[in-house]
Amino acid sequence: RTLHLSMLGIRDLSIIDTPPVDRQAIKTVVARDTDDLIRDAITRELERGGQVFYVHNRVHSIGIVAERLRQLVPQARISVAHGQMEEKELEKVMLTFMHGQSDLLLTTTIIESGLDIPRANTMLVDRADTFGLSQLYQLRGRIGRSTVKSYAYLLIPGQGSITQDARERLKIIQDISELGAGFRIATHDLELRGAGDMLGPRQSGTVADIGFELYTQMLEEAIAGLKGEDLEERCEPEINLAIAAFIPETYIPDTNQRLVLYKRLVQADSNDDVAEVVSEMHDRYGRPPLAAQTLARIMELRIRLKQLKILKVDADGKRLCLAFHPRTAVSPETLINLIRTAPAIYQFTPDHRLLVTLPVNSSNNDTLEALASALTLLGA
Template identity: 50%
Template sequence: LQMAISGIRDLSLIQTAPENRLAIRTFVVRYDDQVIREAVLREFERGGQVFFVHNRVHNIQAVANHLRRLLPEASLAIAHGQMKEKELERVMLRFVQGEYNLLLCTSIIESGLDIPAANTILINHAERFGLADLYQLRGRVGRGNQQAYAYLLVPSDLALSSDALKRLRAIQELSELGSGFKLALHDLEIRGAGNLLGSSQSGHVHAVGLEYYIHLLERTIKELKGEPFVEEVTPEIHVPLPAFIPEDYVEDTGERLNLYRRLSFCRSDEEVEAIREEVIDRFGKPPQEADHLFEVIKLKILLTKLSIRKFEETTSSLVITFDESTQVKPEKILDLVRRGKGRYRLTPDSKLVAEEWREEGRVPFGAAKRLLHALM
């Protein structure tokens, strides 16, 4: 994946889900016998089957005894990799044929199984699994046209590590069909990209951030290929409006920082709007300060495309400072100054100044964006 997104290898995505396939509803819950019983019985009531994943063979029999006491209605079977081949095959065939309705198993089931009748999976000690493992295990259910459920069980008395929390949050939030690529990107950022030319399978990309790491890698690859690499200009923006995410709107500091990070890497208005819609869905109607922030990000995207180094707007003037690598043609600037009838002037230090500047309309920076579009 790292090689693909950095341009070394090609990447193709399958975006279309199988016909009539539904997204798997995913829940992260503390281990609770009542939750387990209700989830299993709900599946039994509609004639379905259940996977219960416990990835420790040494005490799997004790878990089986507990489940039999908790669910006397279940016909339970055990499957794990230390069983003899013929015995394991016999158990799996009987489960497929419906003779068992609850399969207690290890992660041996994570690939190669397609059982449409099994539409609920419970994964014990989900914090011990990697993101790829959780994604594969969740994919064992929902193989037909019925709604499937995945319960990620974590111990009630265990404080989870930050990486475990990130994995569980990602697998819960990205449950829509076709989310595998996004999950892979999350996994890459959590674990690190490792060493392209060595044996290390995970790395410390978080020391510089995944996006910046990929940026550095992309630049180096283009240099080695002899291709031109245009360094992206990060514009400095000064506006007279408050543009931020208020603490009383998104209370969690980590979540706010994550939203700022995601917005900073947007490259189109559509990406900004997608995040805005997600924020509205999760936190409600955004306050004015947050709306201003979304508009500032759209303004930044436009400034970056034009390689404008600085944008300053006050209640009476607008100053645009062009970078040496600006994409704006000099003729466009001169034509704008000429048509402005004294409203615009170009200074010797590559600044375009708009005097007596006043924003019009209800959309923040609307007039400024129209001016920038005129320079494109």
């Protein structure tokens, strides 16, 4: 909720994304809970002189887990800590681990903030699918606090499936592991859980039902209305050119990556924004195929359509049809001059649509050039 208020401009926001010198990103792995994995991860850390956190967030069964760990790694000195222990006993356990007198701390989530133990650089989280995204991020932050490479193992049940929401959380925390990623994690958490009530007690909400961007847009419009401000009406042109314009699956196989690129192209506000996306595709996947290049070209034209407030463009192979918004930025004088100058190409219909005659046997490129030329003249 606090992050959402900051993104709306109601509260100030500052981001610290510069890590300490020589700090390394934490390698994060989502894996099935097996004896071999646990044994290997702990043994590897102990062999390089480090310490291990093992997070098990169930006090009633923490003793069973401790016995399992003693059988898997008998050479490890294991301490157990949880919030139901006596204060002095808990303090003694924590100091023992901090001073290096134990190798593995089996604990609940009481360690998720406030600890700085540079020698502890491996963490295993039991039943990671039951944790929230921000909670996993906080837990992971207990390791990797030195110049040594650190490893976080998010363990899920060896058998059975986990929920779709859990899969999404684990994928995000695994994929976003670079230094300074806290803001990105928080943004994803906001999208997953919702922003909550601005003036009420709930700290999570139902933003996911309509999408974060639409929710923010609706909220901005409501706030502007209450303030008596005139909010500029959004124009989202519909383009029907019967031209192949898409990012082929053979070019970018990953569906999520394609969706991210589509979203960035649709949200582009300038030709430079479109060019940046195309350049990124070229760098990561090679030269874009013709369909992707055509898509980028149409997105550039879409920006001009939005600026002129043209609602729709249709093409039937013989001509283009442009439908204008009632408050279009194109002046009547410009339209009249355009029709007078080239009446064989441009005509205006009684229902306020501009028809643009295309060359005979025009190609896809001819159609795009005709549209670009018309938009240039309309914007003059």
